[in-house]
Amino acid sequence: MKSILFYLLSCGLFSSNFFLAPTFQPQYLGALAQDTTMVELITLDKDFVIDVRYATKNNFTGQVLYDCDKVWLRKVVAMDLIAAHRKFKEKGYRIKIYDGYRPISVQWRLWKATPKKGYVSHPTKGMRMHNRGAAVDMTLIDPNSKELDMGTPYDFFGKEAHTTYTNLPAQVLANRKLLKEVMQSCGFVAISNEWWHFDYKKQKFNIVDTPMCK
Numbered sequence: 001m002k003s004i005l006f007y008l009l010s011c012g013l014f015s016s017n018f019f020l021a022p023t024f025q026p027q028y029l030g031a032l033a034q035d036t037t038m039v040e041l042i043t044l045d046k047d048f049v050i051d052v053r054y055a056t057k058n059n060f061t062g063q064v065l066y067d068c069d070k071v072w073l074r075k076v077v078a079m080d081l082i083a084a085h086r087k088f089k090e091k092g093y094r095i096k097i098y099d100g101y102r103p104i105s106v107q108w109r110l111w112k113a114t115p116k117k118g119y120v121s122h123p124t125k126g127m128r129m130h131n132r133g134a135a136v137d138m139t140l141i142d143p144n145s146k147e148l149d150m151g152t153p154y155d156f157f158g159k160e161a162h163t164t165y166t167n168l169p170a171q172v173l174a175n176r177k178l179l180k181e182v183m184q185s186c187g188f189v190a191i192s193n194e195w196w197h198f199d200y201k202k203q204k205f206n207i208v209d210t211p212m213c214k
């Protein structure tokens, strides 16, 4: 029940009249909105496809950076991502996750290995949304588990990956538009230079350093 209520609230699928029912308890929803515990995403929705590239050598560093391929997020972030996932599933797609919460130790290694400035936050500067459990790297897959064509691979460090770059086939632009519009409708915002990255903007969180492989 908790998750359903939060979903309805977070994605705005019901009018405010829904919450005027006699059983509405504002303090109850308020408590949910403050639930910032870190959760493993797959335990809440098993339909996500998890492909944590930094837990393999199949990433731009060529190194294994995580000890396990788990995706953790703040619970409120995870619940809105699940709401977005439901919308994508209604259209025949599922979300594939490349990365979620990222410990500071991994951020240092990534930052040092990044060939271009602006693609990975400095570990002590900037918003560092992955370190807050409030950002996700993702794409969409079709019913055959094939990734939709987004124009570039994940972690492509060039202008073709920018969300403002439009010199791309119409289908690629349509795929990116779908990704962005559904995510925005559920509280996430895109950034300018990575089509795969979305920040959660409804709530702010502290930077934490927490084990992912428990």
Ligand SMILES: [Zn+2]
Residues within 6 Å of the ligand: 099, 130, 135, 136, 137, 196, 197, 198
């Ligand atoms: Zn990212």
